[in-house]
Amino acid sequence: MLDSFTVCRIESILDGYIHEKVPAPLRTMVKLTYRMDQNELILTEERPAQERYRWDKLDIARFEWDEHRWKVFAKDKHDCWDTVDAIQPCQHFEDLLEQVERDEAGVFWR
Template sequence: MASLPEMDVVRVQRWCRARVSERVRDQVRVEVDVAPRHLTIVECRPPWRADFGPEWTRHPIARFRYTRATEQWSLYWRDRNLRFHEYDLVQPTERLEDLLTEVDLDPTAIFWG
């Protein structure tokens, strides 16, 4: 996590918590996975059958990649094969908030469906 701007990581963590009301967090959560060069937004759901075990399913929604040389974030979307592709409707930016807004609005229904 040392290579990502700490304030941006905190910003995404707060954004994730705000996506789901406290009263339904036993049914769905939005979390962020932190890696050295990117952040991945993940939707989490509880097991729907007891024989599948106690683990929640984790479904990647979007990825924010950080380029240290330019200090910019880029937005990526996930396909059905769990591969990420650059989202070309917004340009890389220093303002991660702009990319969070794009995921929130989801004008193409590519993130949340």
């Protein structure tokens, strides 16, 4: 389980990332959110649903803290989480987030 300092640091990193990633004029059309649960974090893209005041959610990436390092996962064609072999596990969350942003393997931002 992540300690409270690490949780606050990761939340700060993600809040800054999301603020920069989605320009203010577009925030009514798309937003990035995340949810954390123990040693796992899921980054999600949301867009307005056809039903008023609702948002459709699409999971982008899953980060997992395991054995003192972060691992990153992407959804496969069956909508199941699968490790991204092109991204090696790392101790620094922000390094993996940067690799997800670059998405050189083309598995996150379709």
